Amino acid sequence: MADATATANPSGGFWHRLANPARFQRLAGWLTPWLAAAAVGLFAAGLYFGLYASPIDYQQKDNVRIMYVHVPAAWLAMMSYSTLAIAGFVLLVWRHPLADVAGVAAAPVGAAFTFLALVTGAIWGQPTWGTWWVWDARLTSVLILFFLFLGYIALRNAFDEPERAAKAAAILGLVGAVNLPIIKFSVDWWNTLHQPASVTRLGTPAIDPAMLRPLMLMAGAYMCLFTVLVLVRMRLELTRRRIDALQSARAGAIE
């Protein structure tokens, strides 16, 4: 049955083949060094343009350079949670074995990016807004996102049966996804201190090309870093499960 689907539907077949952990391990092992190299290159270029070869803002002066660290971190925080939600959906609907592994791998990385976005935001807010923290809708919803990541990680560790932990975490991931549109549109719905989107709006971005270039380079670098970290963590998790399985098999054989 699996082979029939694979030949009939090439894209479905790809995901099907990935369900084999050994095959995934090989693919991920091949991809990781390339992506890591891309991340290093993009970070070098992005930091060069961001910290040195880009104009200063006419109001914020050099403080604007915090943007190149802060904005991609916030994007990645949202993307990481989307990954959790999609992984949860894929696990519950198609029971793809890698979906659960992807959730395990992405959650702490996403929490780290969210934390980075919050900290760099505070560092940027201090000189520009004159305060480390305001209870603005965008800031509050990103803080909630951070707690959602912590809840996801804690829920994963709260069960003895891995199956049960995977399903519970998948449902929590889907429920928490309600927060994503709230974060995205908070700056439009509530007119507060945080500025509205200036890059991802229809038509031309409201940002100078000289500033957009390092921002996009940094976003690419963050994206590569995220993928590398998730792939490495997924391989680690798969190896850990394999060791667990081998150990319990050996324990069974000794008995």
Place this chain on the structure above:
Amino acid sequence: MNGFFAVLGRDLAIARREGGEALLAVIFFILGTVLFPLGVGPDPQLLAAVAAGLIWVMALLATLLALDRLFQADWRDGALELMAISPESLTVIVAAKCLAHWLLTGLPMAVAAPLMALLLNLPPDGWLTLVAALLLGGPALSLIGAVCAALLVGARRGGVLMTLLALPLYIPTLIFGAGAVEAAVGGFDASAHLALLGATTLAAMALCPWAAAAALRHAME
């Protein structure tokens, strides 16, 4: 719908026979609120400024208190599995349990709220809005909490985790609920906040029983 009323009646009967335990949430709500004037000082101006938020935060915490037992006891004695294999849809059963939970926690708190408003010196303009907001938002608290309770059935340290899972999801309800009361006290129209609060409850009604039932089914696999 027979199953709905059967479960509702059963949960209410259990609560009645357990005696005072069902009222624990509302007692916690009252006592906790009373602690604040003792802690921050009895200055009427200060209390009036923070009253709406305090009452709402206490309502969230008190709701949390009773959520542990929403499914855990039924899961332990096997009643939950019987409900799952009954012809009635598990989603409907979960909805009935949420309604029972709200009748035992949210409703008494809304009734007690004017007394708390009086103690905390909330301006009388906000009293009606406070009760309306608690009545509108209370069901959302029970429903969202039910999803978390269902996820945590059979978990180690479930009670502690409940805080971590439920409180972040409660924040929108808190913001709209406290915002409505603040608006009413400030002499503004509270209907926008109340409409958002109602929307939160309606969305929770549509999604939460379904999500909680899915979580319970996985818990019993």
